[in-house]
Amino acid sequence: MFATASARKDDFLPYFPAGFPDETIGSRVSRYHILRGQPTMHATYKQLFDRVPFSLGGMVQRHLENLASRLPGSSAQNLIALQNDSTLQPLYLRFCGDGPHPGNAERDRTGGQVVLPRRMSGDSRLTHMCPQCLAEDENEHGWAYLHRSHQIPGVTTCWKHETKLLDRCPSCNCPFAHPSQLILSAWLGCACGVSIAVHEHSSPELSSIREKEFARFTRQLLIAGPVQLTTSQLITMYKQRAAECGYAWGGGRVNRKALFEKIEEFFGPVLLAKMDPAYGKGKTSGWFHVLSPSACTETPLNRHLIVSYFLFRDAEVFLTHAVAAAARLPTDDAAAGAGVTLETVDGSTEENRRSAELLDELLRIAQRSDYDTEQLWRYQFSSMTRLVKLLPDACHVLDMQIRRAAAKKKRDAAGALKILERLTQHDAKWAAAISSIAHNVYSEDSRPVKVTMKRLIKAAGVPGVSWPTQSKYPLANLAVNAKAESTWHFYARRLLWTLQSLHPDTPVHLVIIHASLEVYKARAVLALFPDVARGAGPSIKVIMAILSSRSISTNWEGPCPEQEFYKAGRAYRLRTSRRGPIGGRAGAPHLSPERS
Structure with missing residues (x-):
């Protein structure tokens, strides 16, 4: 490559390592850092990007134009090469870009830069490694390096060796990626002294068939030729393929509930939670933004890949459909998404508007009152007369829409029943998990901490099942309420632990201070245990045995339930008139009887 006339020779880097096949830009920068004698991190970033350190572990790294301008040759061509060969931009733009526009086709072909959003949804910032790939690359190329195909969101296994990818040290559990730091553990090992490449000699964790096929599918899409689609073309391709697979409702719509249930069944909740962390947290409301024109480009890349793999299964099939969708004219997309109402309405724009309004009004009346067309003629005669003048086949359209609405109502009822069954199963799982884990929580041989509902729920976490509202999990909420301890029971456990920990002659006020409890309640509880051995x-x-012998259960109401104690914190009220009126807040004006 030749330098441009405007570039100065002093600006070029004396050396920058060429990329190996499927190598990330972060890997190349890390190798540069090592080859240059491992200067400070700030010095390396200053030389390459003229910036302070930033993360190089995302899908598409920013500030690459600074590095491209310091390489010999055309800055634009260098930037294109860096983005296409060392980042996940080709895969990202296949789903999350808006495609080239006819007016900007030449600029997109030669300009290289693509406008990217400020925040890329689904960018986990984790760095994955395959120990076997590291060892093989070092033998074959002389250098170990990080692979782009391992960093694709949702990929959990190596497509080549079919083993689980690592995102942290197998010995000390330290993540490979750190904020604004280079990833050097692939070459220098972890800070604990473990070499990542040596881990390949241990027995690797094998992956499931779904994980292997998904990894191969995404890699083939990454290395395939560029076929960039507009949002409407991508959505149309999804809908057509969903219809071919039996998930269509008619009118260009997709049965999203049925499709999501099949995806969940196909991957399984555990694997799907690994591939899509939002699913693992129970956030599924926006799962099918992939089919929404306004939110398709903001959908995380891993969800695009999951839906694409489920619908197409083979990368060649996907690419064939993508080429066909890219060749389709935009007007074809609009016609494919048009509904029955627009196709049947003829005449001028004003007539179309009036007939559409009448049709919508009559459909609402029919759905609200459960009418058919015969009843609409009986009770809405004038409106029906006006509509058939504008739209001769209005009765046929109304019949079809009413049947479709009835079918939707039936499907919604069936779907609600399935959701109820699923919630019932999850409720039973949570209740059983809480009941079984409660004994372990109370048996922890450490300074007692109050066993709250939140602590029990966290300890009894059920994989792939989130914790919803109380009304959805009645059995689990009954279990967690029954197993959580009262404040008085916690006071008893904490005070007995403190008594056993301190010297037998420790005064009562020091026992309460070390227990970190409210004074008056603690004194009332301590009065129940004068004979407990101290300092042992x-x-x-032993504590649980003492409580059991005195019939003190987890829902204990205290030694004197009828007694009222002064409240601490924000509920505290004054007991003397030294700083204000008794029972009021401190500093409040004390009014005399005459003024009050």
Whole structure:
């Protein structure tokens, strides 16, 4: 490559390593850092990007234009090469870009830069490695390096060796990627002294068939030729393929509930939670934004890939459909998405508007009152007369829409029943998990911490099942309410632990201070245990035995339920008139009887 006339020779880097097949830009920068003698991180970023350190572990790294301008040759061509060969931009733009526009086709072909959003949805910032690939690359190329295909969102296994990818040290559990730091553990090992490449000699964790096929599918899409689609073309391709697979409702719509249930069944909740962290947290409301024109480009890339793999299964099939969709004219997309109402309405724009309004009004009346066309003629005669003048086949359209609405109502009822069955199963799982984990939580041989509902729920986490509202999980909420301890029971456990920990002659006020409890309630509880042996060493087993022998359960209401104690914190009220009126807040004006 030749330098441009405007570039100065002093601006060019003396050396920058060429990329290996499927190598990330972060890997190339890390190798540059090592080959240059490992200067400071700031010095390396200053030389390459003229910026302070930033993350190089995302899907499409920013500030690459600074590096491209410091390489010999055309800056634009260098930037195109960096983005296409060392980042996930080709895969990202296949789903999340808006495609080339006819007026900007020449500019897109030669300009290289693509306007990217400020925040890329689904960019986990994790760095994945395959120890076997590291060892093979070092033998074959002389250098280990990081692969782009391992960093694709949703990919959990190596497509080549069919083993699980690592995103943290197998010894100390330290993540490979750190904010604004280079990833050097592939070459220098982890800070704990473990070499990542050596881990390939241990027995690797094998992956499932779904994980292997998904990894191969995404890699083939990454290395395939560029076929960039507009949003409407991509959505049309999804809908057509969903219709071919039996998930169509008619009118260009997709049965999203049935499609999501099949995807969930196909991958399984555990694997789907790994591929889509939002699903693991129960956030599924925006799952099918891939079919929404306004939100398709903002949908995380991993969800695009999951839906595409489920619908097409083979990358060649996907690319064939993509080429056909890219060749289709925009007017074809609009015609494919048009509904029955627009196709049947003829005449001028004003007539179309009036007939559409009448049709919508009559459909609302029919759905609200459960009418058919015969009843509409009986109770809405004038409106029906005006409509058939504008739209001769209005009765046929109304019949079809009413049947479609009835079918939708039936499907919604069936779907609600399935959701109820699923919630019932999840409710039983949570209730059983909470009941089984409660004993372990109370048996933790450490300084007692109050066993709250939140703590029990966190300890009894069920994989792939989130914790919803109380009304959806009645059995689980009954279980967690029954197993959570009262404040008085917690006071008893904490005070007994403190008594066993301190010297037998420790005064009462020091016992309460070390227990970090409210004074008056703690004194009332301590009065129940004058005969408990002190200073023998804390043991939660002994504490629970003492409580059991005195019939003190987890829902204990205290030694004197009828007694009222002064409240602490924001509920505190004054007990003397030294700083204000008794029962009021501190500093409040004390009014005399005459003024009050």
